[in-house]
Amino acid sequence: MSLMRMLNAKALAKRLSVSERTIRRWHQEGRLPKAVRFGRTVRWRASEIDDWLTDNTEGDATPGRAEVAEAAVPLAAPRRGRSALRRRRTGGARRSVSQKPTGR
16 A cells, blocks of 8 residues: 555645635635544545646636635625714714713
């Protein structure tokens, strides 16, 4: 039996040109090939990763780029002013200038 090359999250992230956090998230979402656990350590077989890349890349795409595009996070919502945040905390009630806050 020959030795199989195993990749940890750091090595796999480098190979796919993504962050370790992305690798861990993809693992939790089930987007990566099945991992092998050694106690608390998670590893992936290099041969399975190669097969997975072959199946999941299109044409001359750099390995991992197709997956990165799918996993792209939408842009953050525009920042709101203080009054909008205050309304959200108070359930939408607006306070006019003539109203004074009640002392508690």
